[in-house]
Amino acid sequence: MIEVAGTVVDAEVETAAPVETAAPVTSLPTVRELPTRPSSVEPVVSPTPTKQPPAAAARVDFITRLRGTVVGIVPHAQYQLTRLGALGMTGVAAMVAAVVIGLGALIPGQNAIRALDADIARAKQHHPPSEVTPEEGVGRLVAALPTRGQIPAVIGLVLQQAQQAGVPLDVGHYAFVPAKSGGVGRYELEFPVHASYPQVRDFINRTLTAIPAAGLDKLRIERKTIADQAVNADVRFVVFVRGE
Numbered sequence: 001m002i003e004v005a006g007t008v009v010d011a012e013v014e015t016a017a018p019v020e021t022a023a024p025v026t027s028l029p030t031v032r033e034l035p036t037r038p039s040s041v042e043p044v045v046s047p048t049p050t051k052q053p054p055a056a057a058a059r060v061d062f063i064t065r066l067r068g069t070v071v072g073i074v075p076h077a078q079y080q081l082t083r084l085g086a087l088g089m090t091g092v093a094a095m096v097a098a099v100v101i102g103l104g105a106l107i108p109g110q111n112a113i114r115a116l117d118a119d120i121a122r123a124k125q126h127h128p129p130s131e132v133t134p135e136e137g138v139g140r141l142v143a144a145l146p147t148r149g150q151i152p153a154v155i156g157l158v159l160q161q162a163q164q165a166g167v168p169l170d171v172g173h174y175a176f177v178p179a180k181s182g183g184v185g186r187y188e189l190e191f192p193v194h195a196s197y198p199q200v201r202d203f204i205n206r207t208l209t210a211i212p213a214a215g216l217d218k219l220r221i222e223r224k225t226i227a228d229q230a231v232n233a234d235v236r237f238v239v240f241v242r243g244e
Contacts, residue, residue, distance in 0.1 A: 142184060145213050145242040148176070151187055154211060154239055158189060161210055165203035167195045183243040188217065190236040197221065200233045207237060214239045 146154055155174070162169045172191045179185040193200060200221070208214055218236035 142242050145184065145240050147243075148185070148187075148241050151239070151241065154187075154214075155189065157210055158191075158207055158214075158237070161206035162191075162193075162203050165195075165206055166199045167193050167203040169193065179243065185241050185243065187239045187241060188236060189239060190218070190234070193233050193235060194230055195233070196229050197231050200231065200235070204235065211237075211239065213241070 151174075155172075159169055169191050172189065174187055174189045177186050177188065193203070195203075204216060204219070208216065214237050216235075217238040218234065220234040222232045224232075
């Protein structure tokens with residue numbers, strides 16, 4: 001009960017709850033820091049894209065376009081072949097075979113021509129062409145021919161080549177043909193021989209090699225039977241001579 005200015009008022013006064021005083025804070029306990037374990041996960045690094053050179057990029061683009069073209073052409077070609085029928089496909093196969101055979105014949109020929117051109121170019125480098133007129137060339141050729149006085153030595157050389165080839169020359173005929181217009185005449189040397197065909201051929205080759213002024217004017221070969229190893233041959237050489 002409270003009396004205020006002569007008036008008595010009944011009131012209940014709430015008393016505040018006793019305040020608890022906090023205990024004084026003492027020192028905190030020591031906290032030990034645990035060692036950290038190294039992480040086994042490595043960071044992932046994304047590879048940086050490599051920039052292709054322009055030539056490689058152009059080649060890849062060309063291959064891609066070529067592949068697309070081939071993919072588009074193959075079905076179309078199959079459709080066209082189907083429309084041709086059996087006879088048409090046979091004709092196409094024949095054309096393809098002809099092209100393959102032609103290429104197989106042309107390519108070796110081109111390679112042979114190129115090799116021949118290379119040989120000619122090398123020969124020109126080693127032996128440059130000399131400026132010789134046709135008249136000078138004919139004069140040099142005539143000067144290299146034997147004279148009529150040298151014919152016995154030429155005939156002896158022919159007999160020597162026959163002996164080396166194994167061809168007996170028992171009989172021989174010769175005749176002189178004078179020059180019609182100019183300073184070049186010729187001797188005709190004719191020999192009937194009996195020997196094997198390889199021996200006759202060897203005799204002819206040896207004679208033409210040993211005597212540059214000689215040429216083969218006649219060759220007649222006769223074999224009586226197929227089983228015969230020897231043949232009868234009539235060989236005639238012509239030897240050009242210059243006038244003395």
